[in-house]
Amino acid sequence: MNQPASAYFIEERHDPSETHTLAVLVQNEPGVLARVIGLFSGRGYNIESLTVSETEAQKHLSRITIVTTGTPMVIAQIKNQLDRMIPVYQVVDMTQTRRSIERELAMVKVRGQGEHRVEALRLADAFRARVIDATTESFVFEITGNTDKINQYIDLMRPLGLVEVSRTGVAAIGRGPEGM
Structure with missing residues (x-):
């Protein structure tokens, strides 16, 4: 019994891309921003917007605000990879909190x-x-x-x-x- 070739293809579903704003609290030291950006460029993730400034001088902390786009799985990967970086203290997805x-x-x-x-x-x-x-x-x-x-x-x-x-x-x- 011959089936048409199209019967063998499984329909793929693509999650639509979402835009997320991530706030990343990091140690304010040389090379940290380059490492964060390297994480994005090394994996082919795009940065739509990037803002960085020292927020707490006494604690030597900076806040990096990144706007990026990706599927929910890609956004989760980005957050997990940022969380594992040594100079990163906290990653907050401002889009998910819906209170920003x-x-x-x-x-x-x-x-x-x-x-x-x-x-x-x-x-x-x-x-x-x-x-x-x-x-x-x-x-x-x-x-x-x-x-x-x-x-x-x-x-x-x-x-x-x-x-x-x-x-x-x-x-x-x-x-x-x-x-x-």
Whole structure:
């Protein structure tokens, strides 16, 4: 009895990629950031956003905030591998806690005259962006908010004469009285 070739194939299900924000508390010492980034690049994981700063000078601790994308299995692997690194004290998936606040800062330079300048100022007001530099030919706006808000603002500025964008990356913190 012959069956069609397609009967022998098992349907594969692919988990959709998810975006997760990970807060990683590490020892503030040379080479730690390179090791964390090496974990991602060595395994082909992508970093969408990366923010690093010392948070507790007396304890020599830094906080690395990483936004990455992957299937639930890949995200679990990333967290487990980070947890096993020696200078890492704690890894918190801010996305899973569902009790976090995420913000990003961007500076957006727009060149334009006449109606384009007026429209750029109107949009800046609507998005609560501040003018931090102005010339007769351009503006530099400062905007803070979640990544979607900033992306939307940038998209609206493109036809008005967007010249350049500089972004900080995502910073995240949990709600409530508890710390990491």
